[in-house]
Amino acid sequence: MSFDYDLIVIGGGSGGVRAARMAASYGAKVVVVEEYRVGGTCVIRGCVPKKLYVYASRFKDQFDVASSFGWQVDASFDWPTLVAAKEKEITRLEHAYTSNLQKPGVEIVKDRARLTGPNSVQIIGQNRELTARYILVATGGHPFIPDIPGAELAITSNEAFDLPALPHSILIEGGGYIAVEFATIFAGLGVNTTIVYRGDRLLRGFDEDMRIGLEAGLEERGIRLIYGSTITALSHAGDDISATFSNGVTAPYGAVMFATGRTPNTQGLGLEEAGVKLAGNGAIVVDAYSQSSVPSIYAVGDVTGRVALTPVAIREGWYFAETLFNNNRQAVDYGLIPTAVFSEPELGVIGLSETEAAGKCDIDVYLTRFRPMINTLSSRTERMIIKLITEKDEGKVLGCHILGPGAGEMIQLVAIPMGMNATKADFDRAMAVHPSAAEELVTFKAPSYRYRKGEKIGG
Template identity: 80%
Template sequence: MSNSYDLVVIGAGSGGVRAARMAATYGAKVAIVEEFRVGGTCVIRGCVPKKLYVYASRFNDLFDVAASFGWQVDASFDWPTLVANKEKEITRLEAAYVANLEKPGVEIIRDRAVVAGPNTVRLLGQDRELSAKYILVATGGRPFVPAIPGAELGITSNEAFDLPALPHSILIEGGGYIAVEFATIFAGLGVHTTIVYRGDALLRGFDYDMRKGLEAGLIERGIKLIYQKTIAALARSGSDIDATFSDGVTAPYGAVMFATGRSANVDGLGLEAAGVRLQANGTVAVDAFSQTSVPSIYAVGDVTGRAALTPVAIREGWYFAETVFNNNPMAVDHSEIPTAVFAEPEIGVVGLTEPEAAMLEDIDVYVSRFRPMMNTLSSRTGRMVLKLITRKDGGKVLGVHILGPGAAEMIQLVAIATGMGATKADFDRTIALHPSAAEELVTFKAPSYTYRNGKKIGG
């Protein structure tokens, strides 16, 4: 056991693990300190279990359309089986993360760490100090819970994966990724689900057609939406929880979940005392190379508030190692990041929204709406939406927005083309794959409408 390292990483999530592994590969003596489980939010209680639960919830939709294809289905759902299988999978992934760290020689320390100085990390459990040429803060984020009476009666995404039983109903506060994804999960598993959101439409910052399409899909799924209200208080009422809204109305629910955003995990880390500057929202201020205001201390991932996405944290961790330990300065380009919302319907986007693009230059907008082929033999009325935004007269593709089955898989491949600067002509040269939803992106003939000098024409 050593007390001196080239690099000490605090936090064994996606960004920290990648940075530690790469630095060790380049010959650095590395320790990574984690107080919970290796893998971080994404692997343990975020993206991975979330996607598994989304898959589970979608079987309900498949059973619903099965009859139109000649199938007779008699199915039942068992929550404990899903929870147990989820735990088995994330335990397997955690072991893989540990092996990937140990292979290049990273020392894993299970403890709570705080920054005690520009080159010092204190382990609280072991009551000892580590010296490090460099310190990397990769502590991620945590769910934000509003300070209201009875807040302790609610749950967050951390607890939602391991509930002892499914509630008969659930109220979810929030309008972002986490809120709509968990609403999809719970509703698909048979829970009466309600979303309450302070705004007037879900997914603030997304393209309007994606927001409205998602809203319609959630309503078709049986999810109740309450806008321009918040939860003012919670109180126990027998086995239920009474939620009092900001307008004074009170209603009972089997469970209440807060999906009201996330905060940077910086409390008690000693960053400010060490001279690390924090931004007004509590995130760690860093430059393009992830360096903080203290030259020997860096930070990557959600704790920096740049883009709270696992692949971004991984890339930031990789580039940190390249910059500091491979004499190869690299800065992550955060300008065009594809992202997906694994709700029902699913959303995949890359690039600018329609208003963002129209504010910058003259644009053409192509939109296609149609029923997914899976639903054409059934009574389901949901629509897919594919939107292509280009510079005027068929120029560079500025944004692609897809709502419907397979949106995430499609947008990952589209992002390769947009990242290379593809134009509408490049899309047009591509022969369509029929029958597929994605073929719509390469068969648009004329714009649905345009923007010239910031004004919408047609549509």
């Protein structure tokens, strides 16, 4: 059977772009259909602008300690300037992504696509059909908005980057990456910030010491934390928004933001009609090689509900192209993925938490808390936390958890030896860089405490 293309990619985000580029470089005829802007959530309204805004918010901390180093700072902040600078940068990146697709010959169609069969899609705006040997769905996800009265009055991470003005206060519902990162941003830019979360502590699933340390760091920056509650209704209150909580309390805020998770973008794509199996949350069910229940249809990235991280989507897109267009069958290993939460304090993590590791084998835990050197001349009391978890008797490193300045950068480097099955003894052989926070990783002399048969010993 003759097809128009070897590959149609629906979605121009990180995973789709990588798959398209790689497939085209292997000689495939490829088209990417993207209805919005090339670059996807990460580049346009996710990781990249988020990190830029986090940088902006951190100047307040720098100004706070500047006097202890002899500087006198008289600073003011202008929100429109930041928004304009952000837009300039993501526009540059969008052009770079587009150029990188075009160089190997990928065609780009700016429109919406809908599956009409196992090998065909309809281009909605142009009312035409394209066919391909393979179809890759890489449509990402969108913010989940709770079904409550007045939900339309709130914003999500999609709108937060382009507000016409900063609110005087903001209530953020959620307890994950997005909630704590945007709380950092708004608080650092001078907004009175509150987080409300249904759980008893932020970042469920992370190591408990890191969660406690993060909580303390957020509170030190003036962020109010409300646990065990949710927003049940929103309404206008003059120029503010009135939020009603599940405990019956009502309070006004300048803005309300939902950071309550994300949902796969599968609605209206014709997936079920084409025979593609979906999970209960709407994610596309795929195998280890990103193949759906329809042999010619694949999916990568957040739309699959696997691991919602940009580098993972990129790796999935790369391995998809390797498998189908380079005769090099590859499956992504999800077992050891480093991650960073760009909050303040920053958090970097790879491997098992203390609780997870203690449930698997006998372990040694190395833990240190200290003031970051930049704070030692000031009155700031915030502690940096570094934890290394190993198999007993200087065995394999099972987890590394860092809270404090540069944690994201450090954890990326730790991922390399851990990916090589490094042991505590291997870490010990590394020479320390002094003075640095990272030197703590290679200078632990003895475990802070141990677990034997699941029981904690010492500490």
